[in-house]
Amino acid sequence: MTFFxxxxxxxxxxxxMFWEVGWALVxxxxxxxxxxxxxxxxxLERALGGRGAREALLSTGLGAASSSxxxxxxxxxxxxxxxxxxxxxxxxxxxASTNLxxxxxxxxxxxxxxxxTLAEFVGGIFLITFMWAAVRLFVARRLEEAGRQxxxxxxxxxxxxxAGAEGLTWRQRLTSVDAWSDVAHNFRGDWEMLWKExxxxxxxxxxxxLLPMSFFNGLFITxxxxxxxxxxxxxxxxxxxxxxxxxxxxxxxxxxxxxxxxISFSGVIAFIxxxxxxxxxxxxxxxxxxxxxTWRMVTIMFATMVAAALAVDGIFVAAGLIPEHxxxxxxxxSRAISWNYTTVLNIVFLVVAGVLxxxxxxxxAKDPVCGMTVDRHQTPHRSVVDGRTFSxxxxxxxxxxxxxxxxxxxxxxxxxxxxxxxxxxx
Numbered sequence: 001m002t003f004f005x006x007x008x009x010x011x012x013x014x015x016x017m018f019w020e021v022g023w024a025l026v027x028x029x030x031x032x033x034x035x036x037x038x039x040x041x042x043x044l045e046r047a048l049g050g051r052g053a054r055e056a057l058l059s060t061g062l063g064a065a066s067s068s069x070x071x072x073x074x075x076x077x078x079x080x081x082x083x084x085x086x087x088x089x090x091x092x093x094x095x096a097s098t099n100l101x102x103x104x105x106x107x108x109x110x111x112x113x114x115x116x117t118l119a120e121f122v123g124g125i126f127l128i129t130f131m132w133a134a135v136r137l138f139v140a141r142r143l144e145e146a147g148r149q150x151x152x153x154x155x156x157x158x159x160x161x162x163a164g165a166e167g168l169t170w171r172q173r174l175t176s177v178d179a180w181s182d183v184a185h186n187f188r189g190d191w192e193m194l195w196k197e198x199x200x201x202x203x204x205x206x207x208x209x210l211l212p213m214s215f216f217n218g219l220f221i222t223x224x225x226x227x228x229x230x231x232x233x234x235x236x237x238x239x240x241x242x243x244x245x246x247x248x249x250x251x252x253x254x255x256x257x258x259x260x261x262x263i264s265f266s267g268v269i270a271f272i273x274x275x276x277x278x279x280x281x282x283x284x285x286x287x288x289x290x291x292x293x294t295w296r297m298v299t300i301m302f303a304t305m306v307a308a309a310l311a312v313d314g315i316f317v318a319a320g321l322i323p324e325h326x327x328x329x330x331x332x333x334s335r336a337i338s339w340n341y342t343t344v345l346n347i348v349f350l351v352v353a354g355v356l357x358x359x360x361x362x363x364x365a366k367d368p369v370c371g372m373t374v375d376r377h378q379t380p381h382r383s384v385v386d387g388r389t390f391s392x393x394x395x396x397x398x399x400x401x402x403x404x405x406x407x408x409x410x411x412x413x414x415x416x417x418x419x420x421x422x423x424x425x426x
Contacts, residue, residue, distance in 0.1 A: 006210065014206030017111075017253045018198075019337050023345035024106040025198070025249065026353050029190050030183070031102045033356075037182035038173055051088045056132045059089040063096025070197070070275045073097040078288045082151050087144045088135040091297065092128050098275055099124040103249050108272075111256040115316070115323050116268065123269050123312035130304040139296060147293040177359075181375050184359040188373055189393075198249055205253035209330075211261075220263045233267030234309045238302055241274035242282075251275050265322050266313035273305040365390075368408040369397035385409070 063073070076097070077090045085093075098104070100121060109117045173179040219240070221232045240258075241251060251272050259268045275281075277298055285294040316322050337343070365376035372393045376382075381392035385405045392398040401408055 010203070010207035010210055012206070013209050014202040016337060017205060018202050019346065020342060021107045021110050021253075023342070023349040024110060025103060026349035027102070027106065029103060029187050030352065030356070033183040033186035033190065037186050038170070038179065051086045051136055055086060055089045056092045056128065059085070059092035060096040060100070060128055063093040064100040070098050070278075070281060074276070074281060074284055074288070078151050081148060087139055087147065087293075088132050091131050091135055091301075094276055095124065095128050095131060099127065099273065104252065104272075107249055107252045111252055112259060112268070113323055115321050118321070119265070119269055119312050119316055120272065122315065123273070123308045126311045127273060127304055127308035130307050131300060134300045134304060135297075138300060139293070143293055143296070147289040150290040150293075151288050178378060181359055181363050181378065184356040185364065185373065185375050187353075187356045188360045188364075192372065201249070201251060202253050205257045208254065209257050215261070220258070220261075220267060229264060230266055230310070230313065233264040234270040234306050234313075237263065237267040237269075237271035237309070238274035238277065238305050241271045242278050260327050262326075264313075265316065266309040269312055270305050270309035273308065277301055277305075367391065367393045367397050369400050
């Protein structure tokens with residue numbers, strides 16, 4: 001095989017895997033956009049200050065109703081933390097928003113089967129419970145408040161829109177252009193935040209699928225006694241995920257290839273949980289909360305990922321729910337593109353995505369600071385410079401722009417000062 005053949009095969013594997021789940025991603029982001037746009041968050045923010053079970057349950061519900069983008073999750077969690085939510089509540093939100101959401105469940109069902117989807121959600125509850133208990137034990141109030149002061153000094157992150165749905169009943173929202181504009185901008189915002197992670201996930205999975213089976217047998221113990229294999233797989237799974245730099249839904253096709261390659265059931269679950277400790281996100285934690293709290297939280301997160309994977313493995317072994325059939329790597333990647341239900345669903349949801357993107361084009365304006373598309377009719381964050389009106393995703397971007405408009409209006413200056421925008425994270 002020549003180099004160009006190898007590249008072509010890897011890219012074609014990625015295309016076939018994406019084709020299999022394209023409609024599911026659109027459906028998941030649509031549902032997520034509706035929930036983000038039409039479910040009020042302000043009351044929940046005020047209710048998350050405590051460390052009790054009630055606050056943890058509320059945070060879990062809020063996270064499950066939010067975006068599955070890991071970068072959005074940590075930015076929104078930081079915003080909740082700044083506004084008074086406890087650190088335990090923030091961590092519950094982050095785990096729920098990346099493990100208990102529509103998109104990842106649908107995509108896992110398609111690639112890995114219903115057993116893995118069920119394990120993801122059952123294990124997610126264990127994950128949040130273990131994390132909540134560990135934060136209460138190992139993160140003192142003094143350290144939490146120091147982290148909050150650090151977060152207050154950090155730049156504003158991604159903010160979702162829901163202005164058009166305020167004051168409307170659910171029936172009125174279904175026929176309101178403003179309410180659907182909110183959904184459309186959330187839908188587009190999530191895609192803009194996540195397309196790199198999704199693309200990277202499919203590309204990495206496509207090329208890893210070309211590796212020989214001996215690679216997987218060498219990376220993950222596959223022929224050792226069950227206890228040793230179980231422990232090695234759940235410990236190594238999160239480490240591989242962290243080093244792969246792939247997060248959110250992008251983890252699933254790679255996890256499917258690893259499952260076909262020999263990693264254990266619990267190793268797959270631990271691998272998927274680790275999207276919140278990839279290196280770029282750990283660096284974002286440092287900026288948000290400082291190194292002291294960051295190292296404490298990353299250690300807690302790793303330990304709870306391993307513990308949750310072991311717990312769900314024990315339950316599924318006892319219940320006889322571990323899949324006996326392990327697919328070949330080729331069956332994961334070589335899914336022929338033909339006229340079938342997948343093609344029909346892809347066409348239908350491509351039209352849906354086109355309509356939503358069209359709505360953002362008709363009503364949207366580009367935030368000159370972060371590049372997000374916002375609804376120029378609804379955002380309250382605007383500035384006027386030399387007769388031109390500029391719209392912003394939130395107060396953070398507006399404040400940066402107002403402090404030095406020329407920095408964002410002069411391309412030459414902006415290229416010369418890229419650090420000025422480094423604080424905005426999606």
